[in-house]
Amino acid sequence: MTTEEVKKAVKKEKAPVRAQDLTVDPASAQMIERAWDLEIETIFDRAQSMKPCNIGVQGTCCKNCSQGPCRLPLPKGGVEGKDTRKGLCGATAETIAARNFARMVAAGAAAHSDHGRGVAETFLAAARKETHDYHIRDTKKLLEIAPDFGVEITVQGENGEVLDRDIDEIAVEVGEAALAQWGQQQGEVCTAKRAPAPRYELWKKLGVLPRGIDREIVEIMHRTHIGVDQHYENILEQCSRAAIGDGWGGSMIATDLQDVLFGCPYPVKSTANLGVLKADHVNIVIHGHEPLLSEMIVQAAELPEMVELAKSKGAHGIQLSGICCTANELLMRHGIPLCGDFLQQELAIVTGAVDAMVVDVQCIMENIANVAQCFHTKVITTNPRAKIASGDTIHIEFDEHTAFEDAKKIVRTGIENFPNRSKPVIIPDEKSDLVAGFSYEAINYHLGGTFRASYAPLNDNIINGRIRGIGGVVGCNNARTVHNEGHLTVVKELIKHDVIVLTTGCNAIACAKAGLLTPEAAKVFCGPGLAEVCETVGIPPVLHMGSCVDNSRILMAAAEVVKAGGLGNDISDLPAAGSAPEWMSEKAISIGHYFVVSGVYTVFGVTLPVSGAPVFENHLYKELENIYGGMWDLVVDPYEHAQKMIAHIDKKRKALGIDKARERVLFDMAARRDLEAA
Numbered sequence: 001m002t003t004e005e006v007k008k009a010v011k012k013e014k015a016p017v018r019a020q021d022l023t024v025d026p027a028s029a030q031m032i033e034r035a036w037d038l039e040i041e042t043i044f045d046r047a048q049s050m051k052p053c054n055i056g057v058q059g060t061c062c063k064n065c066s067q068g069p070c071r072l073p074l075p076k077g078g079v080e081g082k083d084t085r086k087g088l089c090g091a092t093a094e095t096i097a098a099r100n101f102a103r104m105v106a107a108g109a110a111a112h113s114d115h116g117r118g119v120a121e122t123f124l125a126a127a128r129k130e131t132h133d134y135h136i137r138d139t140k141k142l143l144e145i146a147p148d149f150g151v152e153i154t155v156q157g158e159n160g161e162v163l164d165r166d167i168d169e170i171a172v173e174v175g176e177a178a179l180a181q182w183g184q185q186q187g188e189v190c191t192a193k194r195a196p197a198p199r200y201e202l203w204k205k206l207g208v209l210p211r212g213i214d215r216e217i218v219e220i221m222h223r224t225h226i227g228v229d230q231h232y233e234n235i236l237e238q239c240s241r242a243a244i245g246d247g248w249g250g251s252m253i254a255t256d257l258q259d260v261l262f263g264c265p266y267p268v269k270s271t272a273n274l275g276v277l278k279a280d281h282v283n284i285v286i287h288g289h290e291p292l293l294s295e296m297i298v299q300a301a302e303l304p305e306m307v308e309l310a311k312s313k314g315a316h317g318i319q320l321s322g323i324c325c326t327a328n329e330l331l332m333r334h335g336i337p338l339c340g341d342f343l344q345q346e347l348a349i350v351t352g353a354v355d356a357m358v359v360d361v362q363c364i365m366e367n368i369a370n371v372a373q374c375f376h377t378k379v380i381t382t383n384p385r386a387k388i389a390s391g392d393t394i395h396i397e398f399d400e401h402t403a404f405e406d407a408k409k410i411v412r413t414g415i416e417n418f419p420n421r422s423k424p425v426i427i428p429d430e431k432s433d434l435v436a437g438f439s440y441e442a443i444n445y446h447l448g449g450t451f452r453a454s455y456a457p458l459n460d461n462i463i464n465g466r467i468r469g470i471g472g473v474v475g476c477n478n479a480r481t482v483h484n485e486g487h488l489t490v491v492k493e494l495i496k497h498d499v500i501v502l503t504t505g506c507n508a509i510a511c512a513k514a515g516l517l518t519p520e521a522a523k524v525f526c527g528p529g530l531a532e533v534c535e536t537v538g539i540p541p542v543l544h545m546g547s548c549v550d551n552s553r554i555l556m557a558a559a560e561v562v563k564a565g566g567l568g569n570d571i572s573d574l575p576a577a578g579s580a581p582e583w584m585s586e587k588a589i590s591i592g593h594y595f596v597v598s599g600v601y602t603v604f605g606v607t608l609p610v611s612g613a614p615v616f617e618n619h620l621y622k623e624l625e626n627i628y629g630g631m632w633d634l635v636v637d638p639y640e641h642a643q644k645m646i647a648h649i650d651k652k653r654k655a656l657g658i659d660k661a662r663e664r665v666l667f668d669m670a671a672r673r674d675l676e677a678a
């Protein structure tokens with residue numbers, strides 16, 4: 001289909017598509033309409049005009065050598081008798097699907113881990129005082145994490161007394177030990193020991209403890225080369241090593257070191273959606289993932305000289321906002337507003353108000369460069385790993401040694417572009433209030449206070465049944481499904497049934513836009529038990545824990561819940577379930593797998609590329625439960641998706657013997673309501 005044909009189709013002449021059929025977010029619908037009026041093509045149009053490959057979605061297309069691609073679709077009605085499908089080399093559908101799945105885990109783990117490596121390098125530069133732009137800020141967290149890296153925080157004095165060690169020395173040693181986790185060849189990634197003891201022992205017994213973060217990713221690429229690993233179970237075992245190396249390694253270390261460099265998040269208020277853009281301000285939208293860049297831009301934009309420069313160009317000030325996980329990072333630590341999620345990156349530019357969109361790595365669509373060409377927006381790439389050939393982008397390279405100067409150059413470029421606005425500015429009205437910043441440390445503090453900080457009150461409320469269980473709902477947007485519909489249906493259904501939700505990534509942004517990240521949401525959307533707890537403690541029913549790298553915070557929260565007692569000995573005992581209703585990225589597959597092998601029942605929406613390989617699919621959806629206590633599932637309908645999570649939570653409550661407590665409490669609550677009504 002040519003571009004002209006696509007435009008015609010989406011202009012409703014051929015395809016009866018309405019913007020509100022593509023998204024449940026009114027601000028996004030308004031901008032999709034505007035893009036149509038201006039004949040600007042976005043991902044929403046391409047999702048209509050280009051359908052996915054029927055064999056690729058089944059996971060059974062192998063292009064790992066030049067004799068293929070070998071395409072092994074599942075016959076209609078399934079395989080009758082023996083499955084004789086084979087690629088040229090003899091690879092079965094199971095081998096092919098497992099290889100493809102493994103390569104997604106490798107790419108996802110690599111993205112998180114490369115992010116983490118960059119943070120570790122900057123951390124070390126800051127600790128060694130080789131850069132003046134970054135500093136060791138959160139010494140409390142540094143001292144907490146140091147022992148996990150084998151770094152002593154005290155030393156014995158001459159007379160046997162215990163003395164505090166020098167913070168700078170500790171920081172250097174932590175930085176060195178952390179960075180070493182990537183290239184380590186033997187032993188195990190040291191932070192894996194943070195898992196509850198039975199989980200760690202299980203991994204040890206199964207031989208899936210990651211030896212080094214990079215090593216396990218490289219080994220996936222080796223094993224999935226033609227003619228190497230040809231057993232789907234063995235391939236998946238390697239996925240487990242790499243995924244644990246991501247969740248309990250690369251991602252977790254990234255979160256740790258970012259917190260020490262930039263501060264551990266604590267609750268903060270802000271706003272979300274395209275309505276955070278300001279017509280009379282210079283709008284700089286920061287998009288991507290790494291806080292190394294965005295933290296510097298925040299500081300640069302606050303400089304009086306920058307504000308003055310903006311005023312001299314006719315603006316009232318500088319409005320920073322974020323897209324994707326950079327948005328989450330800036331929100332968590334500074335309360336910078338969320339401009340939008342993955343599917344809103346083009347739409348932000350369509351407002352005509354964005355003077356600069358500054359990008360680093362991951363989830364940046366190449367097409368923003370084309371959309372920007374229809375406006376005055378400058379797309380600025382900053383990372384040597386991520387340049388854009390389309391459109392007319394500019395590259396201002398960001399280096400940790402000259403970070404602040406680079407950030408100033410970037411901000412100045414945005415300001416100087418303000419007078420060049422070429423089309424009328426139309427900013428949707430929608431913006432919602434929110435509270436974010438729930439690191440696992442903040443939850444600890446919120447529940448127990450300074451003197452008895454603990455997860456025990458959460459456990460008590462789970463045991464007495466006010467809270468039914470915990471749902472971790474995370475992940476992307478996917479243009480193959482209605483934008484934000486899956487996220488919001490799943491989350492609302494969970495909290496309605498008293499399941500508290502921990503969220504990250506683009507799910508968190510969807511929830512923010514829908515007003516679910518406010519304490520007030522509890523009264524409107526929650527079941528009586530969860531509403532009561534939220535009201536008493538003063539927290540929202542959906543706790544924003546950060547970016548996708550910060551899914552490690554959810555792992556740590558789960559480990560803390562186990563430690564607080566009364567809910568079993570391992571994560572797999574908890575009344576908890578994971579979900580990614582609108583996933584699309586390879587990172588989501590790595591995340592999903594590290595949740596599964598950590599013992600969590602994990603449900604994905606939209607699709608999973610394993611349907612063409614029923615034996616491998618069965619291994620993921622059923623057999624893994626016997627090995628890890630957690631397993632994958634695919635449930636496309638978001639309502640059913642939530643119901644399956646709730647059923648799993650109830651199954652775990654029953655196994656713990658706390659199912660009766662919930663029945664009693666619900667009866668009490670209902671009785672109380674009846675009394676009030678009488």
Ligand code: BF8
Pocket residue numbers: 289324325342362363474475476477505506507547548549584585587588
């Ligand atoms: O890391 S949720 S679309 S932004 S991949 Fe990307 Fe998915 Fe959003 Fe963040 Ni995560």
